[in-house]
Amino acid sequence: MINFQYSRPGDIADAVRQIAADPRAKFIAGGTNILDLMKYDVERPAHLIDISRLPLTGVEETASGGMRIGALVPNSDLSYHPLIEARYPILASAIRAGASQQLRNMASTGGNLLQRTRCLYFYDVATPCNKRAPGSGCSAIDGINRQNAILGTSDACIATHPSDMCVALAVLEAKVHVAGPAGERVIAFEDFHRLPGKTPERDTNLAPNEIITAIELPARGFAKNYTYIKIRDRHSYAFALVSVAAALELEGKTIKEARLALGGVAHKPWRNKEVEATLNGQPATRESFRSAADALLRDAKGFGHNDFKVELARRAVVRALTQAAQGTPQSQSNKKIV
Amino acid sequence: MTFRNALTLNINGSEHEVFIEPHWTLLDVLRREIGLTGTKENCIEAECGVCTVLLDGKAVCSCILLAMQAAGRSITTIEGLGTPDALDPLQVAFLKHGAVQCGYCIPGMILTAKSFLAEHPGTPTRHEIREAISGTLCRCTGYQKIIDAIADAGAEGAQAAS
Numbered sequence: 001m002i003n004f005q006y007s008r009p010g011d012i013a014d015a016v017r018q019i020a021a022d023p024r025a026k027f028i029a030g031g032t033n034i035l036d037l038m039k040y041d042v043e044r045p046a047h048l049i050d051i052s053r054l055p056l057t058g059v060e061e062t063a064s065g066g067m068r069i070g071a072l073v074p075n076s077d078l079s080y081h082p083l084i085e086a087r088y089p090i091l092a093s094a095i096r097a098g099a100s101q102q103l104r105n106m107a108s109t110g111g112n113l114l115q116r117t118r119c120l121y122f123y124d125v126a127t128p129c130n131k132r133a134p135g136s137g138c139s140a141i142d143g144i145n146r147q148n149a150i151l152g153t154s155d156a157c158i159a160t161h162p163s164d165m166c167v168a169l170a171v172l173e174a175k176v177h178v179a180g181p182a183g184e185r186v187i188a189f190e191d192f193h194r195l196p197g198k199t200p201e202r203d204t205n206l207a208p209n210e211i212i213t214a215i216e217l218p219a220r221g222f223a224k225n226y227t228y229i230k231i232r233d234r235h236s237y238a239f240a241l242v243s244v245a246a247a248l249e250l251e252g253k254t255i256k257e258a259r260l261a262l263g264g265v266a267h268k269p270w271r272n273k274e275v276e277a278t279l280n281g282q283p284a285t286r287e288s289f290r291s292a293a294d295a296l297l298r299d300a301k302g303f304g305h306n307d308f309k310v311e312l313a314r315r316a317v318v319r320a321l322t323q324a325a326q327g328t329p330q331s332q333s334n335k336k337i338v
Numbered sequence: 339m340t341f342r343n344a345l346t347l348n349i350n351g352s353e354h355e356v357f358i359e360p361h362w363t364l365l366d367v368l369r370r371e372i373g374l375t376g377t378k379e380n381c382i383e384a385e386c387g388v389c390t391v392l393l394d395g396k397a398v399c400s401c402i403l404l405a406m407q408a409a410g411r412s413i414t415t416i417e418g419l420g421t422p423d424a425l426d427p428l429q430v431a432f433l434k435h436g437a438v439q440c441g442y443c444i445p446g447m448i449l450t451a452k453s454f455l456a457e458h459p460g461t462p463t464r465h466e467i468r469e470a471i472s473g474t475l476c477r478c479t480g481y482q483k484i485i486d487a488i489a490d491a492g493a494e495g496a497q498a499a500s
Contacts, residue, residue, distance in 0.1 A: 005341055006360035006406050028404070035363075035402045036383050048360070052407055076396070080457070100473020101454060103384060105396040106403065236472030333465040 001038045005047040011054065012179055012213060018049050020181050020209040027051050027211065029072060029108040032099075033115050041125050042116075042132055052108075056213055059083070065219035068177075071110030071212045075165065076101070078109055088217055089329065090226040090245055094168035096332040097230040100237045110212035113166060113176065113192065116203065117159035117267075118239055120144055130156045131200040146305040147239065150313070151297075152266040157200030158303055161193055161268050162239050168228060170261040170269035171245040174217050180210035193268030200267070222247035222259070227323035227330050229316055230263070235335040240264035242313045244320035248284070255279045255288070258321070260296065265313055272296055284325040286318065293317035345409055349374065350418025356405070364408050365389045365400040368415060376416035376445045387474030390446035391415050397453035399473075416445035419452065428452055431491040432484070439478035450474045451488045460496050464489065 009015040019025055024046035028034050031052075037043040056070035059081050067088070069078060078084055079095035095104065116122065121129045121139035128137035140148050140158050148158040169189050176187040193204050206212065225248040232238040243263035249256045258279035262270040275295045282288040293314040300310045319337060323329055330337065347354045347364075349372065356371045365382070368374045368391070377400055378388040384399040391400045392414035420426035428448050431437070438444050454462070454470035462470070467488050468481070476484060 001361045003341065003359055003361045006343065006404075008406075028407075031404060031407065032384060032402055035404070038361075039383060048404075050404075050407060074396075076457075096469075100384075100387065101450060101470050102387060102390055102397045102399045102473045105393075105453070106398050236469055331465075333463065333469045335465075 001035070002041075002044055004045055006050065007047065008050045008053060012056075012211065015049060015051050015054060015211055016179055016181055016209065019211070022047050023208070025049050029111045030074070030106040032103050032107045033111065037116060037123075040123050042123060051211065056110075062216065067217045069109050069215045069217070071108060071214055073109045074105055075099070075107045075109065075112060076104040079104065087221040087223055088168075088172060089223050090171060090221070090228055090247060091165065091168040091217070093226075093228040093329060093332055094164045094230075094243075094245060097228055097240075097243070098164035109165075109215055112163055113169075113212060113215075114204065114206070115162050118162045119148060119159040122159060131159055131196075131203075134199070134201045141303055144305055145303045147241070147264075148303060148306050149266045150300040150302050150306060150309050151262070151270050152195045152268070153301070153303075154196045154198065154200070156198055157196035157267065159196065159200065159267055160264055161203070161266070162264075163269075164228070164230060164240065164243060164263060166193070167243055167245045167261045167263035167269045169215065169217075170271055171247050171259045172217055172221065173259075174215050176206075176212060177214040177216060178206060178210045179213050180207055184213070186216075189269075190271065196267045203267075222249065225250055225324045225327055227320050227328075228332075229320045229323065229330050229337060231312060231316055231337075242309055242316050244313075244316045245269075246317070246320035246324040248321070248324045250284060250325065253284050255282050255284050255325075258292070260292070260317065260321070262296075262313060262317070265300070265309060284321075286322065289318045289321040289325075290314075292321070343406060345406060347372075347405065347408055347413060348411065349413045350415060358405055360404065360406055362405050363401055364391065364403045364405045364413070367405040368400060368413075374415050374417050378442055378445060380442075384473075385475075386443075387450060387471075388443050388446040390449045390474060392449055392453055395453065395456060397450045414449070416449060419448065426452070427494055428455070428487070428491045431487040431494070435483045435487040435490065437479060437483040437487040439476075443474060443476045447471065447474050447476060447484060451491070455488070455492050455495055458492075459499060461493050462489070467492075 026045040230243040
Protein backbone atom coordinates (compact mmCIF):
# COMPACT_ATOMS: atom_id res chain seq x y z
CA MET A 1 0.00 0.00 0.00
CA ILE A 2 1.30 3.46 -0.91
CA ASN A 3 2.01 6.02 1.77
CA PHE A 4 -0.24 9.05 2.20
CA GLN A 5 -0.86 12.06 4.36
CA TYR A 6 -3.27 11.39 7.22
CA SER A 7 -5.54 13.94 8.87
CA ARG A 8 -8.41 13.82 11.31
CA PRO A 9 -10.85 16.74 10.94
CA GLY A 10 -12.48 18.12 14.08
CA ASP A 11 -15.99 18.51 12.71
CA ILE A 12 -18.08 18.05 9.55
CA ALA A 13 -17.31 21.57 8.29
CA ASP A 14 -13.59 20.89 8.69
CA ALA A 15 -13.95 17.58 6.82
CA VAL A 16 -15.72 19.30 3.92
CA ARG A 17 -13.07 22.06 3.87
CA GLN A 18 -10.26 19.50 3.78
CA ILE A 19 -11.76 17.41 0.95
CA ALA A 20 -12.59 20.52 -1.10
CA ALA A 21 -9.01 21.80 -0.67
CA ASP A 22 -7.27 18.64 -1.85
CA PRO A 23 -8.44 16.86 -5.02
CA ARG A 24 -6.06 13.95 -4.28
CA ALA A 25 -7.77 13.30 -0.93
CA LYS A 26 -10.33 10.64 0.00
CA PHE A 27 -12.37 10.13 3.12
CA ILE A 28 -11.83 7.03 5.25
CA ALA A 29 -14.42 5.81 7.77
CA GLY A 30 -14.52 2.05 8.47
CA GLY A 31 -11.87 1.61 5.77
CA THR A 32 -13.01 -1.87 4.75
CA ASN A 33 -13.26 -0.98 1.06
CA ILE A 34 -10.86 1.93 0.52
CA LEU A 35 -7.92 0.10 2.14
CA ASP A 36 -8.70 -3.02 0.14
CA LEU A 37 -8.70 -0.96 -3.06
CA MET A 38 -5.44 0.71 -2.06
CA LYS A 39 -3.79 -2.66 -1.52
CA TYR A 40 -4.83 -3.60 -5.07
CA ASP A 41 -3.52 -0.27 -6.41
CA VAL A 42 -7.01 0.62 -7.66
CA GLU A 43 -7.11 3.69 -5.41
CA ARG A 44 -4.00 5.80 -4.83
CA PRO A 45 -5.07 8.74 -2.64
CA ALA A 46 -2.27 11.10 -1.56
CA HIS A 47 -4.25 12.07 1.52
CA LEU A 48 -6.73 10.17 3.68
CA ILE A 49 -9.12 12.26 5.75
CA ASP A 50 -10.19 10.12 8.71
CA ILE A 51 -13.82 10.96 9.43
CA SER A 52 -14.35 7.99 11.75
CA ARG A 53 -14.42 10.19 14.89
CA LEU A 54 -17.04 12.67 13.66
CA PRO A 55 -20.21 12.74 15.79
CA LEU A 56 -22.40 10.90 13.28
CA THR A 57 -23.19 7.80 15.34
CA GLY A 58 -26.75 8.47 16.49
CA VAL A 59 -29.83 6.39 15.68
CA GLU A 60 -32.81 8.60 16.46
CA GLU A 61 -36.53 8.75 15.85
CA THR A 62 -37.67 11.60 13.62
CA ALA A 63 -40.69 13.86 14.14
CA SER A 64 -42.43 12.22 11.17
CA GLY A 65 -42.27 8.76 12.75
CA GLY A 66 -39.21 7.56 10.87
CA MET A 67 -35.59 7.08 11.93
CA ARG A 68 -32.41 9.01 11.26
CA ILE A 69 -29.22 6.94 11.18
CA GLY A 70 -25.87 8.67 11.52
CA ALA A 71 -23.49 7.94 8.64
CA LEU A 72 -20.90 6.43 10.99
CA VAL A 73 -23.16 3.91 12.75
CA PRO A 74 -21.43 0.54 12.24
CA ASN A 75 -23.44 -1.92 10.13
CA SER A 76 -23.62 -4.43 13.01
CA ASP A 77 -24.90 -1.84 15.52
CA LEU A 78 -27.57 -0.79 13.04
CA SER A 79 -28.63 -4.36 12.36
CA TYR A 80 -29.05 -5.15 16.07
CA HIS A 81 -30.60 -1.80 17.08
CA PRO A 82 -33.89 -2.71 18.81
CA LEU A 83 -35.96 -0.12 16.93
CA ILE A 84 -34.50 -1.14 13.57
CA GLU A 85 -35.14 -4.81 14.34
CA ALA A 86 -38.72 -4.02 15.37
CA ARG A 87 -39.74 -1.48 12.74
CA TYR A 88 -37.42 -2.13 9.78
CA PRO A 89 -36.56 -5.85 10.00
CA ILE A 90 -35.92 -5.94 6.24
CA LEU A 91 -32.96 -3.61 6.83
CA ALA A 92 -31.63 -5.61 9.79
CA SER A 93 -31.94 -8.79 7.72
CA ALA A 94 -30.20 -7.41 4.62
CA ILE A 95 -27.26 -6.14 6.69
CA ARG A 96 -26.81 -9.55 8.32
CA ALA A 97 -26.78 -11.19 4.89
CA GLY A 98 -23.66 -9.21 4.00
CA ALA A 99 -19.93 -9.61 4.68
CA SER A 100 -18.68 -11.16 7.93
CA GLN A 101 -19.04 -10.33 11.62
CA GLN A 102 -15.69 -8.49 11.58
CA LEU A 103 -16.52 -6.39 8.52
CA ARG A 104 -20.01 -5.53 9.78
CA ASN A 105 -18.37 -4.34 13.01
CA MET A 106 -16.02 -2.07 11.04
CA ALA A 107 -18.08 -0.85 8.08
CA SER A 108 -20.10 2.35 8.41
CA THR A 109 -23.62 3.10 7.17
CA GLY A 110 -22.43 5.84 4.80
CA GLY A 111 -19.50 3.78 3.59
CA ASN A 112 -21.81 0.90 2.71
CA LEU A 113 -23.52 3.15 0.14
CA LEU A 114 -20.17 4.13 -1.34
CA GLN A 115 -18.75 0.63 -1.85
CA ARG A 116 -17.18 0.16 -5.26
CA THR A 117 -18.07 -2.77 -7.48
CA ARG A 118 -16.37 -6.13 -6.99
CA CYS A 119 -16.13 -6.70 -10.77
CA LEU A 120 -12.97 -8.77 -11.27
CA TYR A 121 -11.62 -6.36 -13.88
CA PHE A 122 -12.17 -3.25 -11.78
CA TYR A 123 -9.83 -4.85 -9.22
CA ASP A 124 -7.30 -6.08 -11.80
CA VAL A 125 -5.23 -3.03 -12.77
CA ALA A 126 -3.55 -4.97 -15.59
CA THR A 127 -6.82 -5.05 -17.58
CA PRO A 128 -8.95 -2.38 -19.27
CA CYS A 129 -11.87 -1.08 -17.18
CA ASN A 130 -13.93 2.02 -17.95
CA LYS A 131 -14.87 2.45 -14.31
CA ARG A 132 -11.26 2.46 -13.12
CA ALA A 133 -9.63 3.99 -16.20
CA PRO A 134 -12.29 5.83 -18.28
CA GLY A 135 -11.99 5.14 -21.99
CA SER A 136 -9.87 2.01 -21.62
CA GLY A 137 -12.73 -0.39 -22.43
CA CYS A 138 -14.72 -3.03 -20.55
CA SER A 139 -13.05 -6.39 -20.01
CA ALA A 140 -16.11 -7.96 -18.42
CA ILE A 141 -18.45 -7.81 -21.43
CA ASP A 142 -16.46 -10.55 -23.18
CA GLY A 143 -14.73 -11.81 -20.05
CA ILE A 144 -15.54 -13.76 -16.90
CA ASN A 145 -18.83 -12.04 -16.07
CA ARG A 146 -20.56 -14.48 -13.73
CA GLN A 147 -20.95 -11.73 -11.07
CA ASN A 148 -21.94 -8.99 -13.51
CA ALA A 149 -25.14 -7.15 -14.33
CA ILE A 150 -28.13 -8.18 -16.45
CA LEU A 151 -30.23 -5.00 -16.14
CA GLY A 152 -29.43 -1.35 -16.88
CA THR A 153 -26.05 -2.16 -18.42
CA SER A 154 -24.27 -0.07 -21.05
CA ASP A 155 -21.65 -0.72 -23.71
CA ALA A 156 -19.17 0.86 -21.31
CA CYS A 157 -19.83 -1.14 -18.13
CA ILE A 158 -21.71 -4.16 -16.76
CA ALA A 159 -20.61 -3.84 -13.13
CA THR A 160 -22.96 -4.45 -10.20
CA HIS A 161 -23.34 -2.60 -6.92
CA PRO A 162 -22.28 -5.07 -4.22
CA SER A 163 -24.29 -3.91 -1.20
CA ASP A 164 -27.04 -5.90 0.52
CA MET A 165 -28.01 -3.05 2.87
CA CYS A 166 -28.70 -0.74 -0.06
CA VAL A 167 -31.23 -3.15 -1.57
CA ALA A 168 -33.31 -2.85 1.61
CA LEU A 169 -32.83 0.94 1.71
CA ALA A 170 -34.14 1.12 -1.87
CA VAL A 171 -37.32 -0.71 -0.88
CA LEU A 172 -37.75 1.49 2.21
CA GLU A 173 -37.27 4.63 0.04
CA ALA A 174 -34.65 6.05 2.38
CA LYS A 175 -33.23 9.55 1.98
CA VAL A 176 -29.54 10.34 1.98
CA HIS A 177 -28.52 13.49 3.86
CA VAL A 178 -25.28 15.02 2.61
CA ALA A 179 -23.19 18.09 3.42
CA GLY A 180 -20.87 19.99 1.11
CA PRO A 181 -19.30 23.41 0.57
CA ALA A 182 -22.69 24.78 -0.57
CA GLY A 183 -24.47 23.46 2.53
CA GLU A 184 -26.70 20.45 3.11
CA ARG A 185 -29.03 18.63 0.74
CA VAL A 186 -31.15 15.50 0.68
CA ILE A 187 -30.97 12.90 -2.10
CA ALA A 188 -33.76 10.37 -2.62
CA PHE A 189 -32.34 6.85 -2.47
CA GLU A 190 -33.37 6.02 -6.05
CA ASP A 191 -31.39 9.07 -7.24
CA PHE A 192 -28.28 8.33 -5.18
CA HIS A 193 -26.71 5.52 -7.21
CA ARG A 194 -26.35 5.84 -10.99
CA LEU A 195 -26.58 3.58 -13.98
CA PRO A 196 -23.25 3.27 -15.81
CA GLY A 197 -24.19 4.89 -19.14
CA LYS A 198 -21.15 6.50 -20.72
CA THR A 199 -19.66 7.53 -17.35
CA PRO A 200 -19.28 4.34 -15.30
CA GLU A 201 -16.48 5.99 -13.29
CA ARG A 202 -19.24 7.79 -11.40
CA ASP A 203 -21.04 5.35 -9.10
CA THR A 204 -23.24 7.92 -7.37
CA ASN A 205 -24.58 11.46 -7.61
CA LEU A 206 -22.61 12.49 -4.53
CA ALA A 207 -20.19 15.28 -5.50
CA PRO A 208 -16.50 14.60 -4.77
CA ASN A 209 -16.47 17.28 -2.07
CA GLU A 210 -19.64 16.13 -0.33
CA ILE A 211 -19.97 13.89 2.72
CA ILE A 212 -22.89 11.66 3.72
CA THR A 213 -24.10 12.68 7.18
CA ALA A 214 -27.19 10.51 7.70
CA ILE A 215 -29.71 8.09 6.22
CA GLU A 216 -33.33 8.86 6.93
CA LEU A 217 -35.94 6.11 6.96
CA PRO A 218 -39.58 7.08 6.32
CA ALA A 219 -42.15 5.86 8.86
CA ARG A 220 -43.31 2.85 6.81
CA GLY A 221 -41.19 -0.17 7.62
CA PHE A 222 -43.25 -3.06 6.17
CA ALA A 223 -42.38 -5.02 9.31
CA LYS A 224 -45.18 -7.55 8.84
CA ASN A 225 -44.74 -8.76 5.28
CA TYR A 226 -41.16 -8.59 4.08
CA THR A 227 -38.14 -10.69 3.25
CA TYR A 228 -34.56 -10.41 2.06
CA ILE A 229 -33.32 -13.38 0.03
CA LYS A 230 -29.71 -13.58 -1.04
CA ILE A 231 -28.44 -16.22 -3.46
CA ARG A 232 -24.68 -16.67 -3.70
CA ASP A 233 -22.03 -19.20 -4.61
CA ARG A 234 -21.53 -20.24 -0.96
CA HIS A 235 -23.81 -19.78 2.01
CA SER A 236 -21.81 -17.17 3.89
CA TYR A 237 -19.45 -14.33 3.22
CA ALA A 238 -19.96 -14.00 -0.51
CA PHE A 239 -21.44 -11.31 -2.70
CA ALA A 240 -24.92 -11.83 -4.12
CA LEU A 241 -25.45 -13.44 -7.48
CA VAL A 242 -29.03 -12.29 -7.08
CA SER A 243 -30.77 -10.84 -4.05
CA VAL A 244 -34.33 -9.66 -3.57
CA ALA A 245 -35.87 -7.37 -0.98
CA ALA A 246 -39.64 -7.69 -1.03
CA ALA A 247 -42.12 -5.71 1.05
CA LEU A 248 -45.89 -6.01 0.89
CA GLU A 249 -48.87 -4.34 2.41
CA LEU A 250 -51.78 -6.76 2.32
CA GLU A 251 -55.50 -6.42 2.84
CA GLY A 252 -56.61 -9.94 3.55
CA LYS A 253 -55.18 -11.87 0.62
CA THR A 254 -55.08 -8.88 -1.71
CA ILE A 255 -51.96 -6.84 -2.34
CA LYS A 256 -52.48 -3.19 -1.44
CA GLU A 257 -48.90 -2.16 -2.15
CA ALA A 258 -45.84 -4.07 -3.32
CA ARG A 259 -42.23 -3.00 -3.33
CA LEU A 260 -39.36 -4.98 -4.82
CA ALA A 261 -35.66 -4.29 -5.19
CA LEU A 262 -33.01 -6.55 -6.69
CA GLY A 263 -29.34 -6.74 -5.78
CA GLY A 264 -26.48 -8.33 -7.72
CA VAL A 265 -28.12 -7.62 -11.09
CA ALA A 266 -27.41 -3.94 -11.83
CA HIS A 267 -25.15 -0.96 -11.22
CA LYS A 268 -27.58 0.11 -8.50
CA PRO A 269 -30.29 -1.55 -6.41
CA TRP A 270 -32.84 -2.29 -9.14
CA ARG A 271 -36.44 -1.17 -8.81
CA ASN A 272 -39.20 -0.95 -11.39
CA LYS A 273 -42.16 0.94 -9.96
CA GLU A 274 -44.37 0.28 -13.00
CA VAL A 275 -44.05 -3.45 -12.46
CA GLU A 276 -44.60 -3.06 -8.72
CA ALA A 277 -47.81 -1.12 -9.44
CA THR A 278 -49.19 -3.99 -11.52
CA LEU A 279 -49.28 -6.05 -8.33
CA ASN A 280 -51.48 -3.57 -6.49
CA GLY A 281 -55.03 -4.90 -6.15
CA GLN A 282 -53.98 -8.39 -7.28
CA PRO A 283 -54.40 -11.54 -5.19
CA ALA A 284 -51.21 -12.56 -3.37
CA THR A 285 -50.77 -15.72 -5.42
CA ARG A 286 -47.97 -17.45 -7.24
CA GLU A 287 -49.57 -16.48 -10.57
CA SER A 288 -49.45 -12.75 -9.68
CA PHE A 289 -45.87 -13.08 -8.45
CA ARG A 290 -44.76 -14.98 -11.57
CA SER A 291 -46.31 -12.40 -13.85
CA ALA A 292 -44.54 -9.55 -11.99
CA ALA A 293 -41.24 -11.46 -12.08
CA ASP A 294 -41.57 -12.00 -15.84
CA ALA A 295 -42.24 -8.30 -16.38
CA LEU A 296 -39.36 -7.27 -14.11
CA LEU A 297 -36.86 -9.42 -16.03
CA ARG A 298 -38.30 -8.85 -19.53
CA ASP A 299 -35.45 -6.57 -20.61
CA ALA A 300 -32.74 -8.48 -18.77
CA LYS A 301 -29.73 -9.53 -20.85
CA GLY A 302 -26.88 -11.83 -19.90
CA PHE A 303 -23.33 -11.70 -21.21
CA GLY A 304 -22.50 -15.40 -21.28
CA HIS A 305 -21.31 -16.51 -17.87
CA ASN A 306 -24.15 -14.66 -16.15
CA ASP A 307 -27.02 -15.74 -18.44
CA PHE A 308 -28.32 -17.95 -15.63
CA LYS A 309 -29.06 -14.88 -13.53
CA VAL A 310 -32.12 -13.98 -15.62
CA GLU A 311 -34.05 -17.12 -14.67
CA LEU A 312 -32.51 -17.17 -11.18
CA ALA A 313 -33.75 -13.62 -10.56
CA ARG A 314 -37.25 -14.53 -11.82
CA ARG A 315 -37.48 -17.45 -9.43
CA ALA A 316 -35.96 -15.46 -6.55
CA VAL A 317 -38.59 -12.74 -7.02
CA VAL A 318 -41.41 -15.30 -6.86
CA ARG A 319 -39.86 -16.92 -3.78
CA ALA A 320 -39.34 -13.56 -2.06
CA LEU A 321 -42.89 -12.39 -2.70
CA THR A 322 -44.16 -15.75 -1.42
CA GLN A 323 -42.11 -15.43 1.79
CA ALA A 324 -43.25 -11.83 2.26
CA ALA A 325 -46.92 -12.66 1.70
CA GLN A 326 -46.76 -15.59 4.14
CA GLY A 327 -44.99 -13.49 6.77
CA THR A 328 -42.14 -16.00 6.86
CA PRO A 329 -39.03 -13.90 6.19
CA GLN A 330 -35.72 -15.51 5.28
CA SER A 331 -33.47 -16.40 8.24
CA GLN A 332 -29.94 -15.05 7.80
CA SER A 333 -28.41 -17.65 10.12
CA ASN A 334 -30.15 -20.77 8.82
CA LYS A 335 -29.57 -20.09 5.14
CA LYS A 336 -32.02 -22.68 3.84
CA ILE A 337 -34.46 -20.91 1.52
CA VAL A 338 -38.00 -22.22 2.06
CA MET B 339 8.76 11.65 1.36
CA THR B 340 7.92 9.86 4.58
CA PHE B 341 5.39 11.05 7.09
CA ARG B 342 5.69 9.67 10.60
CA ASN B 343 3.20 10.14 13.38
CA ALA B 344 3.47 9.59 17.11
CA LEU B 345 0.72 7.28 18.27
CA THR B 346 -0.35 5.88 21.62
CA LEU B 347 -2.18 2.57 21.52
CA ASN B 348 -3.98 0.93 24.42
CA ILE B 349 -3.32 -2.78 23.99
CA ASN B 350 -4.44 -5.38 26.55
CA GLY B 351 -4.74 -2.64 29.18
CA SER B 352 -1.25 -1.13 28.66
CA GLU B 353 -0.27 2.00 26.77
CA HIS B 354 2.29 1.65 23.98
CA GLU B 355 4.04 4.61 22.30
CA VAL B 356 4.89 4.04 18.64
CA PHE B 357 6.12 6.26 15.83
CA ILE B 358 4.55 5.08 12.61
CA GLU B 359 3.83 5.77 8.96
CA PRO B 360 0.13 6.39 8.25
CA HIS B 361 -0.23 3.39 5.93
CA TRP B 362 0.80 0.87 8.59
CA THR B 363 -2.10 -1.29 9.64
CA LEU B 364 -2.82 -2.24 13.23
CA LEU B 365 -1.63 -5.74 12.29
CA ASP B 366 1.75 -4.33 11.12
CA VAL B 367 2.18 -2.40 14.36
CA LEU B 368 1.10 -5.22 16.68
CA ARG B 369 3.49 -7.74 15.17
CA ARG B 370 6.43 -5.63 14.05
CA GLU B 371 6.53 -2.67 16.45
CA ILE B 372 5.09 -4.15 19.66
CA GLY B 373 6.12 -7.78 19.16
CA LEU B 374 2.69 -9.25 19.84
CA THR B 375 2.86 -12.05 17.29
CA GLY B 376 -0.18 -13.97 18.56
CA THR B 377 -2.18 -11.99 15.99
CA LYS B 378 -1.50 -13.75 12.70
CA GLU B 379 -0.95 -12.42 9.20
CA ASN B 380 -2.25 -14.12 6.09
CA CYS B 381 -4.47 -12.68 3.37
CA ILE B 382 -4.18 -9.00 4.43
CA GLU B 383 -7.55 -8.21 2.80
CA ALA B 384 -10.07 -9.23 5.48
CA GLU B 385 -10.94 -12.49 3.75
CA CYS B 386 -9.51 -14.99 6.25
CA GLY B 387 -9.89 -13.49 9.74
CA VAL B 388 -6.63 -14.81 11.27
CA CYS B 389 -5.69 -11.19 12.16
CA THR B 390 -8.88 -10.66 14.19
CA VAL B 391 -8.50 -8.56 17.36
CA LEU B 392 -11.06 -6.85 19.58
CA LEU B 393 -11.51 -3.10 19.18
CA ASP B 394 -13.57 -1.76 22.08
CA GLY B 395 -14.68 -5.36 22.58
CA LYS B 396 -15.74 -6.05 18.99
CA ALA B 397 -14.03 -8.36 16.52
CA VAL B 398 -12.33 -6.51 13.65
CA CYS B 399 -9.73 -7.50 11.06
CA SER B 400 -6.51 -5.74 12.07
CA CYS B 401 -5.12 -6.13 8.54
CA ILE B 402 -7.60 -3.64 7.15
CA LEU B 403 -7.57 -1.15 10.02
CA LEU B 404 -5.08 1.71 9.95
CA ALA B 405 -3.18 1.80 13.24
CA MET B 406 -3.86 5.56 13.34
CA GLN B 407 -7.59 4.78 13.51
CA ALA B 408 -7.12 2.70 16.66
CA ALA B 409 -5.82 5.67 18.68
CA GLY B 410 -7.65 6.07 21.97
CA ARG B 411 -9.54 2.82 21.60
CA SER B 412 -9.18 -0.35 23.61
CA ILE B 413 -7.41 -3.14 21.70
CA THR B 414 -7.43 -6.77 22.89
CA THR B 415 -5.19 -9.37 21.29
CA ILE B 416 -5.00 -13.08 22.10
CA GLU B 417 -2.17 -12.26 24.54
CA GLY B 418 -4.68 -10.24 26.57
CA LEU B 419 -7.18 -13.06 26.93
CA GLY B 420 -6.57 -15.23 29.99
CA THR B 421 -3.22 -16.41 31.36
CA PRO B 422 -1.67 -19.89 31.36
CA ASP B 423 -2.93 -20.30 34.93
CA ALA B 424 -6.36 -18.79 34.36
CA LEU B 425 -7.49 -19.44 30.81
CA ASP B 426 -10.45 -17.68 29.26
CA PRO B 427 -13.52 -19.98 29.19
CA LEU B 428 -13.27 -20.08 25.38
CA GLN B 429 -9.65 -21.26 25.61
CA VAL B 430 -10.72 -23.95 28.06
CA ALA B 431 -13.51 -25.03 25.72
CA PHE B 432 -11.21 -25.18 22.67
CA LEU B 433 -8.80 -27.42 24.62
CA LYS B 434 -11.59 -29.61 25.99
CA HIS B 435 -13.10 -30.20 22.54
CA GLY B 436 -9.80 -30.68 20.69
CA ALA B 437 -10.76 -27.74 18.46
CA VAL B 438 -7.16 -26.90 17.55
CA GLN B 439 -5.02 -28.57 14.90
CA CYS B 440 -2.28 -26.43 13.31
CA GLY B 441 -3.41 -23.50 15.44
CA TYR B 442 -2.77 -20.68 12.99
CA CYS B 443 -6.39 -19.51 12.87
CA ILE B 444 -7.06 -20.08 16.56
CA PRO B 445 -6.14 -16.63 18.00
CA GLY B 446 -8.46 -15.02 15.45
CA MET B 447 -11.08 -17.73 15.89
CA ILE B 448 -11.21 -17.34 19.67
CA LEU B 449 -11.47 -13.55 19.46
CA THR B 450 -14.17 -13.85 16.77
CA ALA B 451 -16.10 -16.12 19.12
CA LYS B 452 -15.42 -13.86 22.11
CA SER B 453 -16.99 -10.88 20.36
CA PHE B 454 -19.95 -12.94 19.15
CA LEU B 455 -20.75 -14.47 22.56
CA ALA B 456 -20.44 -11.07 24.27
CA GLU B 457 -23.01 -9.63 21.87
CA HIS B 458 -25.26 -12.68 21.87
CA PRO B 459 -25.45 -13.92 25.44
CA GLY B 460 -27.34 -17.16 25.92
CA THR B 461 -27.10 -20.32 23.91
CA PRO B 462 -26.68 -19.56 20.21
CA THR B 463 -27.76 -22.15 17.66
CA ARG B 464 -25.16 -23.93 15.55
CA HIS B 465 -26.43 -21.98 12.53
CA GLU B 466 -25.77 -18.72 14.38
CA ILE B 467 -22.29 -19.84 15.40
CA ARG B 468 -21.46 -20.91 11.84
CA GLU B 469 -22.56 -17.54 10.51
CA ALA B 470 -20.62 -15.70 13.24
CA ILE B 471 -17.33 -17.40 12.34
CA SER B 472 -17.85 -17.30 8.57
CA GLY B 473 -15.21 -14.56 8.26
CA THR B 474 -12.54 -16.63 10.04
CA LEU B 475 -11.22 -19.53 8.01
CA CYS B 476 -9.80 -22.79 9.37
CA ARG B 477 -8.24 -25.16 6.85
CA CYS B 478 -7.60 -28.06 9.26
CA THR B 479 -10.46 -28.90 11.55
CA GLY B 480 -13.56 -28.87 9.37
CA TYR B 481 -15.04 -26.52 12.00
CA GLN B 482 -17.21 -29.06 13.84
CA LYS B 483 -15.11 -29.13 17.01
CA ILE B 484 -14.68 -25.35 16.90
CA ILE B 485 -18.47 -25.00 16.79
CA ASP B 486 -18.77 -27.53 19.66
CA ALA B 487 -16.31 -25.48 21.71
CA ILE B 488 -18.05 -22.15 21.06
CA ALA B 489 -21.46 -23.68 21.83
CA ASP B 490 -20.06 -25.10 25.06
CA ALA B 491 -18.47 -21.79 26.11
CA GLY B 492 -21.73 -19.99 25.27
CA ALA B 493 -23.74 -22.42 27.40
CA GLU B 494 -21.24 -22.09 30.28
CA GLY B 495 -21.47 -18.30 30.05
CA ALA B 496 -25.27 -18.43 30.07
CA GLN B 497 -25.20 -20.71 33.11
CA ALA B 498 -22.74 -18.47 34.95
CA ALA B 499 -24.91 -15.42 34.22
CA SER B 500 -28.14 -17.03 35.45
